[in-house]
Amino acid sequence: MADVIKKATRESYGEALKELAEECDKLVVLDADLAEATKTVMFKKAYPERFFDCGIAEANMMGVAAGLAASGKIPFASSFAMFAAGRAFEIVRNSIGYPHLNVKIGATHAGISVGEDGATHQCNEDIALMRTIPGMTIINPADGVEAKAAVKAAAAYEGPVYLRFGRLATPIFNDEATYKFEIGKGIELKSGTDVTIIATGLMVNESVEAAKMLEAEGISARVINIHTIKPLDRDIVCKAAKETGLIITAEEHSVIGGLGSAVAEAVSECCPVPVVKIGVNDEFGHSGPAADLLKEFGLCRENIAEKTKEAVKKFK
Amino acid sequence: MDSTIKKQLGKTAVNVRKGIIEGTFNAKSGHPGGSLSIADLLTYLYSVKMNVNPADPDMKERDRLVLSKGHTAPALYSVLAEKGFFPKDELKSLRHIGALLQGHPCIHIPGVDMSSGSLGQGISVACGMALAGKLDNADYKVYTILGDGEIEEGQVWEAAMFAAHYKLDNLLAVVDNNGLQIDGKISEVCSPEPITDKFAAFGWHVITMDAHDFESIEKAFDEAEKISGKPVVIVQKSVKGKGVSFMEDKCSWHGTAPNKEQYDQAMAELDARLEELK
Ligand SMILES: Cc1ncc(C[n+]2csc(CCOP(=O)(O)OP(=O)(O)O)c2C)c(N)n1
Ligand SMILES: [Mg+2]
Numbered sequence: 001m002a003d004v005i006k007k008a009t010r011e012s013y014g015e016a017l018k019e020l021a022e023e024c025d026k027l028v029v030l031d032a033d034l035a036e037a038t039k040t041v042m043f044k045k046a047y048p049e050r051f052f053d054c055g056i057a058e059a060n061m062m063g064v065a066a067g068l069a070a071s072g073k074i075p076f077a078s079s080f081a082m083f084a085a086g087r088a089f090e091i092v093r094n095s096i097g098y099p100h101l102n103v104k105i106g107a108t109h110a111g112i113s114v115g116e117d118g119a120t121h122q123c124n125e126d127i128a129l130m131r132t133i134p135g136m137t138i139i140n141p142a143d144g145v146e147a148k149a150a151v152k153a154a155a156a157y158e159g160p161v162y163l164r165f166g167r168l169a170t171p172i173f174n175d176e177a178t179y180k181f182e183i184g185k186g187i188e189l190k191s192g193t194d195v196t197i198i199a200t201g202l203m204v205n206e207s208v209e210a211a212k213m214l215e216a217e218g219i220s221a222r223v224i225n226i227h228t229i230k231p232l233d234r235d236i237v238c239k240a241a242k243e244t245g246l247i248i249t250a251e252e253h254s255v256i257g258g259l260g261s262a263v264a265e266a267v268s269e270c271c272p273v274p275v276v277k278i279g280v281n282d283e284f285g286h287s288g289p290a291a292d293l294l295k296e297f298g299l300c301r302e303n304i305a306e307k308t309k310e311a312v313k314k315f316k
Numbered sequence: 317m318d319s320t321i322k323k324q325l326g327k328t329a330v331n332v333r334k335g336i337i338e339g340t341f342n343a344k345s346g347h348p349g350g351s352l353s354i355a356d357l358l359t360y361l362y363s364v365k366m367n368v369n370p371a372d373p374d375m376k377e378r379d380r381l382v383l384s385k386g387h388t389a390p391a392l393y394s395v396l397a398e399k400g401f402f403p404k405d406e407l408k409s410l411r412h413i414g415a416l417l418q419g420h421p422c423i424h425i426p427g428v429d430m431s432s433g434s435l436g437q438g439i440s441v442a443c444g445m446a447l448a449g450k451l452d453n454a455d456y457k458v459y460t461i462l463g464d465g466e467i468e469e470g471q472v473w474e475a476a477m478f479a480a481h482y483k484l485d486n487l488l489a490v491v492d493n494n495g496l497q498i499d500g501k502i503s504e505v506c507s508p509e510p511i512t513d514k515f516a517a518f519g520w521h522v523i524t525m526d527a528h529d530f531e532s533i534e535k536a537f538d539e540a541e542k543i544s545g546k547p548v549v550i551v552q553k554s555v556k557g558k559g560v561s562f563m564e565d566k567c568s569w570h571g572t573a574p575n576k577e578q579y580d581q582a583m584a585e586l587d588a589r590l591e592e593l594k
Contacts, residue, residue: 116419120433287415
């Protein structure tokens with residue numbers, strides 16, 4: 001087996017910011033005392049005059065970002081997802097979303113894979129929160145290559161974007177040389193006819209692996225990577241519903257309000273078929289190593305394969 | 317301060333520090349720096365000041381403590397273990413899957429009065445507890461401990477305003493002024509200074525103390541005792557990582573666990589200190 005290269009999407013976020021700095025002189029980066037962790041430290045070291053630490057004050061940081069954007073800058077405001085989407089939610093809604101300002105929110109340490117810090121820091125609600133803000137674009141990259149491309153696309157796009165990154169190093173499966181990223185365009189990674197697994201973030205690679213396991217058991221599973229949760233690529237989702245008649249969603253987020261909900265909402269309107277959601281159920285996380293937690297909460301290839309098999313049996 | 321009491325407090329504080337190192341080492345993660353800087357404070361509070369009962373952790377009339385700087389849970393857990401709220405062995409499974417001791421304080425752990433970990437929120441909850449105490453004519457006290465970086469959160473100042481407005485003199489906040497946060501010195505990241513003047517302007521009675529000197533700690537709490545009609549804040553001058561030579565005053569020890577070699581060295585230093593106090 002070829003060696004799998006692993007990298008956290010937050011690393012790629014830091015690298016992308018640094019790479020963007022030269023070509024984009026309007027770019028400024030804000031952080032809230034987490035630069036080492038969010039990896040904006042890479043930008044900070046290279047461009048200290050365009051980096052502003054706001055201290056542990058996420059609400060204020062989002063407001064400052066709004067002001068910078070209203071005055072022609074392209075601010076990337078960073079913190080952990082819990083605090084960027086959670087603590088600062090209402091400021092993001094009213095000072096960034098409502099005036100539709102060109103602020104990019106770089107939210108790292110999303111999901112249960114935060115690990116040992118436990119429930120207070122495991123943000124499984126950010127996609128749900130951000131989805132409710134009109135005009136907010138939400139991108140949840142699946143690997144380092146996609147993360148870097150997403151940051152660059154977000155910088156080039158005019159309007160508020162929420163970028164969701166992970167703490168955990170995960171396999172790189174996209175090829176940097178050929179990979180093309182387009183905001184709002186889902187990617188079919190594997191064809192299939194019996195069922196479609198629609199995944200986002202670190203669950204994409206797990207879903208591809210699950211599909212291989214299913215193939216061996218005679219189930220043909222299509223796999224779609226939805227990196228942009230909003231606006232959702234309704235075409236690719238509805239086509240999958242029509243052609244395979246059964247959808248499984250997989251995300252490292254609550255099953256309430258995230259990718260699964262977005263897909264179910266679309267499918268119920270365009271082509272009602274069963275949608276089975278895999279994600280964090282309606283419960284809080286707890287402390288533990290990320291890999292163990294992902295297993296425990298069913299956010300792994302084995303569980304995806306298992307749930308898909310059950311659904312095929314039940315619905316087809 | 318009576319010299320035997322002082323010695324006893326000193327020993328307990330070293331044991332609390334050992335528990336912090338034990339916990340973070342076994343967890344391979346966690347926050348030793350800011351835990352070590354409040355080891356003496358927590359030792360004093362739980363040994364001298366607070367009316368708590370390990371046999372009845374939810375005792376109605378108990379004094380309460382909200383660890384607003386929740387990432388320093390190892391210090392709280394260690395002092396609670398010293399007190400007998402749960403076996404010391406639990407410290408070894410800190411942050412493990414299925415463990416009692418979560419990465420950040422959780423209200424379901426015996427002796428922990430409030431879940432915390434998202435900075436800035438604990439002081440508001442402490443205000444609520446103090447207000448309830450007033451409404452019930454109860455005479456328990458509410459303590460809350462904040463980081464000097466944490467007070468950059470706007471919510472802290474909303475709580476400061478609230479506490480003074482409602483004359484919550486049953487509330488005592490301690491700001492752990494170790495001068496460091498994650499990204500660097502508090503004065504360089506986004507300075508919350510001058511801390512004492514800010515609280516004074518918000519209507520609090522302000523006291524300062526040396527966080528690692530029990531005489532100074534006692535003096536500060538004695539003064540606090542006499543204040544009525546307004547909330548009290550003690551700004552304690554502390555050293556992040558205090559008690560483990562290589563961790564002292566280093567940002568890098570904010571959220572890093574010691575490896576085996578560092579663990580051995582830290583424990584040896586702390587054991588030597590215990591020997592001195594014999
Ligand atoms: C709302 C919020 N933002 C960010 C964090 C991440 N964080 C954990 S500790 C810390 C620094 C705290 O510094 P300080 O309050 O000075 O604590 P101490 O030096 O006592 O460890 C940060 C930013 C958090 N836990 N909560
Ligand atoms: Mg500090």
